[in-house]
Amino acid sequence: MRKIPLLRQILTQGIFLLVSVLILIPIWGTIRLAFDGALIGRPTQFSFLPKEFSFAPFLKVLDKPYQSVQFEVLLKNSLIVSFGAAALALVLGASLAYAFARFRFPGQKTGLFILLLAALLPPIAFATPLYIILSLLKVRTTLFGLIIVYAAFAMPFAIWNLRAAFQAVPKEVEEAAYLDGAGHFKSFLLINLPIALPAISVTALIAFLMGYTEFAIGWLFVDKADNVTLSMATYALVYGQFSGAQPWSDLGALAIIMSVPVIVIFIIFQRTLMERMLFQET
Amino acid sequence: MTRFKTPLYILAIAFVVFAGWMVRARAVSMLSIDFDEDDYLRASQEYAHLIRTSDWSGFLETNYRPEHPPLAKIVMGLSLLSTPEEALTPDAATTAGPNSHLPRALLTPARTINAIFGTLTVFLLAIFDPLAGLLLATHTFTIKYVSQVMLEALPALTSLVTVLAYVQSKKGKARTNWLVASAVFLGLTAASKYLYCLVAVAILIDWFWDEKQKGNLRPFYTQALLWGIFSILVFFATDPYLWPAPIERLKESVLYHAGYSTGASEVKNADYPIWQPFVWVTMSPTQWHPGVFLVAPDFFITLFAIFGIRHLWKKQRVFAFWLAIAFLFLLVWPTKWPQYILMLTVPLSFSASQGIRQVWLNGMEWWKDRKSREKIKYNPRETRQAIPWLIPGLIAFTLLTLLPFIFQLAVSVTDFNRLSIRDGFQGGIWREFLGGITGQIAAIQPEFPFDSNKVQFTGLASYGPVFDFITGSGVLVFNIIWASVSIALQTTLGLGLALLLHQKGVRFGKFWQAIFILPWAIPELIGALLWLNIFVPDVGFLALAAQKYGAGFPFNFLIGWERTPNLWFFVLLIPAIWYGFPLIMLASSAGLKMIPTDVFEAAAIDGATIWETFRYITLPLLMPLLLPALIIRAIFAFNQFYLLWAFQYWKQQSSTLALLSYNLFNPSGPFNGQFSASAIVNIITVIILIGFVALFNRETRSKEELKNA
Numbered sequence: 001m002r003k004i005p006l007l008r009q010i011l012t013q014g015i016f017l018l019v020s021v022l023i024l025i026p027i028w029g030t031i032r033l034a035f036d037g038a039l040i041g042r043p044t045q046f047s048f049l050p051k052e053f054s055f056a057p058f059l060k061v062l063d064k065p066y067q068s069v070q071f072e073v074l075l076k077n078s079l080i081v082s083f084g085a086a087a088l089a090l091v092l093g094a095s096l097a098y099a100f101a102r103f104r105f106p107g108q109k110t111g112l113f114i115l116l117l118a119a120l121l122p123p124i125a126f127a128t129p130l131y132i133i134l135s136l137l138k139v140r141t142t143l144f145g146l147i148i149v150y151a152a153f154a155m156p157f158a159i160w161n162l163r164a165a166f167q168a169v170p171k172e173v174e175e176a177a178y179l180d181g182a183g184h185f186k187s188f189l190l191i192n193l194p195i196a197l198p199a200i201s202v203t204a205l206i207a208f209l210m211g212y213t214e215f216a217i218g219w220l221f222v223d224k225a226d227n228v229t230l231s232m233a234t235y236a237l238v239y240g241q242f243s244g245a246q247p248w249s250d251l252g253a254l255a256i257i258m259s260v261p262v263i264v265i266f267i268i269f270q271r272t273l274m275e276r277m278l279f280q281e282t
Numbered sequence: 283m284t285r286f287k288t289p290l291y292i293l294a295i296a297f298v299v300f301a302g303w304m305v306r307a308r309a310v311s312m313l314s315i316d317f318d319e320d321d322y323l324r325a326s327q328e329y330a331h332l333i334r335t336s337d338w339s340g341f342l343e344t345n346y347r348p349e350h351p352p353l354a355k356i357v358m359g360l361s362l363l364s365t366p367e368e369a370l371t372p373d374a375a376t377t378a379g380p381n382s383h384l385p386r387a388l389l390t391p392a393r394t395i396n397a398i399f400g401t402l403t404v405f406l407l408a409i410f411d412p413l414a415g416l417l418l419a420t421h422t423f424t425i426k427y428v429s430q431v432m433l434e435a436l437p438a439l440t441s442l443v444t445v446l447a448y449v450q451s452k453k454g455k456a457r458t459n460w461l462v463a464s465a466v467f468l469g470l471t472a473a474s475k476y477l478y479c480l481v482a483v484a485i486l487i488d489w490f491w492d493e494k495q496k497g498n499l500r501p502f503y504t505q506a507l508l509w510g511i512f513s514i515l516v517f518f519a520t521d522p523y524l525w526p527a528p529i530e531r532l533k534e535s536v537l538y539h540a541g542y543s544t545g546a547s548e549v550k551n552a553d554y555p556i557w558q559p560f561v562w563v564t565m566s567p568t569q570w571h572p573g574v575f576l577v578a579p580d581f582f583i584t585l586f587a588i589f590g591i592r593h594l595w596k597k598q599r600v601f602a603f604w605l606a607i608a609f610l611f612l613l614v615w616p617t618k619w620p621q622y623i624l625m626l627t628v629p630l631s632f633s634a635s636q637g638i639r640q641v642w643l644n645g646m647e648w649w650k651d652r653k654s655r656e657k658i659k660y661n662p663r664e665t666r667q668a669i670p671w672l673i674p675g676l677i678a679f680t681l682l683t684l685l686p687f688i689f690q691l692a693v694s695v696t697d698f699n700r701l702s703i704r705d706g707f708q709g710g711i712w713r714e715f716l717g718g719i720t721g722q723i724a725a726i727q728p729e730f731p732f733d734s735n736k737v738q739f740t741g742l743a744s745y746g747p748v749f750d751f752i753t754g755s756g757v758l759v760f761n762i763i764w765a766s767v768s769i770a771l772q773t774t775l776g777l778g779l780a781l782l783l784h785q786k787g788v789r790f791g792k793f794w795q796a797i798f799i800l801p802w803a804i805p806e807l808i809g810a811l812l813w814l815n816i817f818v819p820d821v822g823f824l825a826l827a828a829q830k831y832g833a834g835f836p837f838n839f840l841i842g843w844e845r846t847p848n849l850w851f852f853v854l855l856i857p858a859i860w861y862g863f864p865l866i867m868l869a870s871s872a873g874l875k876m877i878p879t880d881v882f883e884a885a886a887i888d889g890a891t892i893w894e895t896f897r898y899i900t901l902p903l904l905m906p907l908l909l910p911a912l913i914i915r916a917i918f919a920f921n922q923f924y925l926l927w928a929f930q931y932w933k934q935q936s937s938t939l940a941l942l943s944y945n946l947f948n949p950s951g952p953f954n955g956q957f958s959a960s961a962i963v964n965i966i967t968v969i970i971l972i973g974f975v976a977l978f979n980r981e982t983r984s985k986e987e988l989k990n991a
Contacts, residue, residue: 022860023801030812103667104660105660125943220947220948238811265803
């Protein structure tokens, strides 16, 4: 194939520019709010640039973004819940994933189907029964309760993807280990886990992000301000903002603080994240 | 018709006609009085009076509600001749509500004559296809509108005759006679209600298609022209109101509809979304007329009609055209009254009968082949080895995922709600569930919304009302349309950009790609917030910009989006596409890299244009690779929750099943914690997703085969 002619090059670049503008408009709108130090409540006039460039909103939300809860507490809650849920989902799911990847047994096909179905159900479908069960256990409003809930969301997805990761480990390597006298457990620990580690970490990352960005169901469960996660607080600010109680720049700043790390992760791992999120076999 | 001889066949038709007549007769006496019945009753009374007094010239000047031609009204007038003359039904504006004081003595004969036409339609369709006849006989919307004093029954019948006569003409024997017959009935259809003349378009397209394949279009033009002129003559002959001033009165009545659809206040107030006709064909008017209909198969008829459309196309193309054109028209036409769907319930039933047949045949084949399918041999040793790995994971999976779901099933057969939460927590759910399924506790049928403070076993009694709710309120249709439109637009944008990026020698490709994936990398909550800042009514950037730039601002049409369902849909689609297309772009890019470049080179040598290369090479090679990804994204679009949740702070126009389930469940939400209804919605979601996942598995398998080949 030859290189494309100049006219087509220009046309292509034009389309790219147009699409980029459409993508960036809402992002710019919020960045503009976040750096506007002159904003008291909502913006009352349309303008492309902040009236008074300032970091004040960032400093404010890094102190006490939501009610009287400190930013560190929110971040800590978020990290506990998301790490806890991801770890729980992966550790509990790993053996099942290995069984599905390495052995053939009756009911395997049906099991896989159920697994995939569970991974694709909307979270709310698990949340409602868990709400009742966790209320019964009196842990519904605690961070531990949230860990359980988010682990339940992430587990089918984690199992499905761990299975794909284990399957990608060449069988020959494992068989060599058997010949050397290793059992299944030993070869799982020493061969499969290390080889599949990159794929496993990406799965863990997604499971982590599920908890990190979830908020609606969190609000259904938690009613104490101390147990609120960062994304839940962000959403509380959304209501606060549009009912007029909260300056719009606060929320803009918090949104940026919350999403920048995620964006960096996505740009670095885009290809693998894409494959995992689309349930592709590797 | 050799099949006519089979007694079984005759018996089937007799049964269908009998059933159709019985449910219509029941509806005639039981249906409450509806909008417009007073108008058409008054019109019929006027005609009955003219006939009684032999005032034949009066026909030239009489046509109450002149926007509709008089034939159906005249025929209803004939039915009133045997009744004593009563005072004329008072004139009322089109905005008026139903007149519930209509005299039964007049209502019953007028409704009955319509029901007879309705039954005749069933009979004709049953001769053609008994199963389709049965479906039409039980279709509740059809029953409703052919058993009321409406104008639908007669044109629905004559339009079917028009098509059937045309189909007969294609068989070659006595072709001219059948064509004349179809033209006559088309004319009668036009003289009853214009809308039903859409069948003529279907016939003409089908006719054109046939002749084009034969290669000579000249006879088509002359014959079709004659056919059309003849039907117009019949139309004029049977519409006496037109005789004194044909052009003027015809223009007036046709223009009325154009004005009505865009100007009438009741059309504006109803403010149905574009896709409302789909809602009509998936729901049953059981809530409007409780106790009238014995069965409500409308949803399933439409479902099977979707399965059957391909076979309908193969078997009776003209019916497929009929269905498609009528749907297209209803989508485009701004007036969306439910009675309009009667112009397509005949081909819909026919398609559904094809669908049922296909499902049945496929099922039989699958059952017959069960032995020849190879059984996977499981190695008992391997199974034993798997057990220690399976057990810990299974316990965790069961506790966290399966158990909640079983719990959900238990909740769905009770009336568990926020008020009975205390009893539920003290074991009430299991008490009622176990007692209910073992038959120790009798099922009760409480009214929705449930408000008992003790959990009670309801059996499957709440499934029906909840299903009626999600079809009748349009949530299900909205959800399906939302997912399809969203995924289609995401794919267009994502695939388009991937193709552009894939061109050789594109500058700054990496840079652009990094920008394009930004929306995907932003958490959905933040993405929704970004767009909320723009679209929030009155105070968002959109409103501010409109203030600043005034009338020249090109996006002024979006102001007030939260108040109309169509704009609301459009505005919510923007963030959905913005958020969803990058993943499809990445998947397409990955897929494009797997296509060997030499096929493109070969195409270039053969002189293929860009479009040809895309249509015949790129797309067929890429689609199998991309389809599984698209299905997954369609599922996510179907389950879209956070975006709609964030936007529902303003007026909620519709929602996905996932959001509905959340709102039903939320103890401090709009439904006050209807836990069992929410559980049923979740179960319905699971059933729908099973279909999706089966599709995904099939496509993944074919993708693997392709990769290995």
